[in-house]
Amino acid sequence: MSTGTLPTSINENYRIVLPQSRIPTHWYNILADMPVPLPPVLHPGTKQPIGPADLAPLFPMGLIMQEVSPERYIPIPDEVRDIYRLWRPTPLVRAVRLEKALDTPAHIYYKYEGASPSGSHKLNTAVPQAYFNKQEGIQRIATETGAGQWGSALAIAGDFFKIAIEIFMVKISYQQKPYRRSIMQTYGASVTPSPSDRTQSGRTILARNPNSTGSLGIAISEAVEVAATSGGTTKYSLGSVLNHVLLHQTVVGQEALDGMAEMGEYPDVVIGCVGGGSNYAGLAYPFLHRTLTEGVKTRFVAVEPTSCPTLTKGPYLYDFGDTVGLTPLIKMYTLGHDFVPPSIHAGGLRYHGMAPTISALVKAGYIEPRACGQNECFDAGVLFARQEGILPAPETNHAIRAAIDEALAAKEKDEKKVILFNFSGHGHFDMSAYDAYLAGTLLDGGFSEEAMAKSLATVPQVG
Numbered sequence: 001m002s003t004g005t006l007p008t009s010i011n012e013n014y015r016i017v018l019p020q021s022r023i024p025t026h027w028y029n030i031l032a033d034m035p036v037p038l039p040p041v042l043h044p045g046t047k048q049p050i051g052p053a054d055l056a057p058l059f060p061m062g063l064i065m066q067e068v069s070p071e072r073y074i075p076i077p078d079e080v081r082d083i084y085r086l087w088r089p090t091p092l093v094r095a096v097r098l099e100k101a102l103d104t105p106a107h108i109y110y111k112y113e114g115a116s117p118s119g120s121h122k123l124n125t126a127v128p129q130a131y132f133n134k135q136e137g138i139q140r141i142a143t144e145t146g147a148g149q150w151g152s153a154l155a156i157a158g159d160f161f162k163i164a165i166e167i168f169m170v171k172i173s174y175q176q177k178p179y180r181r182s183i184m185q186t187y188g189a190s191v192t193p194s195p196s197d198r199t200q201s202g203r204t205i206l207a208r209n210p211n212s213t214g215s216l217g218i219a220i221s222e223a224v225e226v227a228a229t230s231g232g233t234t235k236y237s238l239g240s241v242l243n244h245v246l247l248h249q250t251v252v253g254q255e256a257l258d259g260m261a262e263m264g265e266y267p268d269v270v271i272g273c274v275g276g277g278s279n280y281a282g283l284a285y286p287f288l289h290r291t292l293t294e295g296v297k298t299r300f301v302a303v304e305p306t307s308c309p310t311l312t313k314g315p316y317l318y319d320f321g322d323t324v325g326l327t328p329l330i331k332m333y334t335l336g337h338d339f340v341p342p343s344i345h346a347g348g349l350r351y352h353g354m355a356p357t358i359s360a361l362v363k364a365g366y367i368e369p370r371a372c373g374q375n376e377c378f379d380a381g382v383l384f385a386r387q388e389g390i391l392p393a394p395e396t397n398h399a400i401r402a403a404i405d406e407a408l409a410a411k412e413k414d415e416k417k418v419i420l421f422n423f424s425g426h427g428h429f430d431m432s433a434y435d436a437y438l439a440g441t442l443l444d445g446g447f448s449e450e451a452m453a454k455s456l457a458t459v460p461q462v463g
C-alpha cells in the first residue's frame, strides 16, 4: 500500500516525532473486538473460572479491573500521561538506508521504543503498574526479569512513585548482563539471581538442579511467592503476558497509526518479536482493530526464537504461567511450564508460554507465527546497526530479521510493500551477546523436542 517514493530529497521527511499533545489519551483494549471468545482463566485447584477477587492477593484492584474490562478504550490517568511525556511520542522512522542496502522497493518503518529512559517498551506498562499500586497504598512490589529490561523499567517507575521494588533476575542474564543489575540498583531496587534460596520455589528448583541457569518461569514463581506470602504488604507485577500489560503497550500502535497517516502510508505487514507478547500486541492491536472492524487487509507476523518456539512448536493448552505452578491456569501456546529454554542471549524471549490474546489470535489465523535462529537474527541486527546507526537488543533482532526477509521477498516479486516493525529496545547492555556473535561463538539450536514432551507431560489436564 505504498504511496510514497524513495526520499531522495533532503527536504523529505522520513522520521516523524508527533507533538506531545498527541500522546494517546486512552489505551486500546482488544478484548472489545476479539473475533473469537477468549477462554476463561481457571483456578489451579478447582479448575473453575476465577473472578477479580481471586487475583486480589497479587494485584491492585485497579489493574485487575483492566485485566477483565470489556471496554474498548480505557482512559490513561493524567499522572501516567505526564510521565509518558518524558519520552513519548517515540519516533516513527523509515529505515531508508536499510532499504537502499537491501535494494528493495519496500518501505520499512520502525517505531523506536529504545528511546525510553529504560531503553525499551517496558516502561510503557511499568509506569501505570506502579501508579495503580500506589493508588491503593502498596509500598512494595516483587517481580521477575529476564534480560533486565523489565526490571530496569519497573525500578525506574517504582522510584518515581516511591515504591520498593524486589527483582528476581534469571541467573544466566544476571551473569551475562551485570550492568543491567547496576541500573536496577541505581534506581534503588534490590536484585536477586534466580533461582535463589530466598524462596521455597527457588530452593525446590536448586535441590533438583543446583546448576540451574534459571528461566522466566522460575523467576516468576519466586516473585509470586514473595507477594502471596507477604500478608498483603507486597504485590506482584508482571512485565508481559497479561491483558492489562498488553493494554498499556497500545500507546505504541496508536502513535504508529497516527505517524503512518502523517507519512501517507499504511502497513501491509506489521511485525514484532514475541516473548510474552507485550511489545508486539502494543504495536499490532491498534492496526488489528482496523482489520477487525473495517476489514483493512494487513498481515501480522510474530517472531520467536527457534530455541524457544512456543507458537510454532507448542500446543494450545491450559497451563501455569510459572514453573512451580503458583499462578492461575491460562489457555495459551506453551512448551510446558517445566520447560527451561536454552541459554540464548535474547533473554526476554525465553518464556514457555504466550499472552492469551496473542495465542487465541494465532489459533484463529489472524497472526502468523515465525521462528528465527540466533545467528540469522544477529546478522540482521548488525546490518541494521551499520545502516541506521542504532544497535538493537537481541530480542529486537528477531523483528528486524523478519522485516528484512519481507523486504527481500518484496524485491524478489518487485512489489512496493510497506513494512512496519516494533523496535522494542536498544542493545547497549547486551554487548556480551554481540561479542559472542562477532567471535563466532553464538550457538544456534538447542531446542529439544524430548525436553518439550517431558515438560508437557506435567501440564494439568483440564476439561
Ligand SMILES: Cc1ncc(COP(=O)(O)O)c(C=O)c1O
Binding pocket: 120, 121, 146, 147, 148, 149, 150, 239, 240, 241, 273, 274, 275, 276, 277, 278, 279, 280, 347, 348, 349, 393, 395, 396, 424, 425, 426
Ligand atoms: C527489548 C525487548 N524486546 C522484547 C521483549 C519480549 O517481551 P514481550 O514479548 O513482552 O514484548 C523483551 C523482554 O524482556 C525485551 O526486553
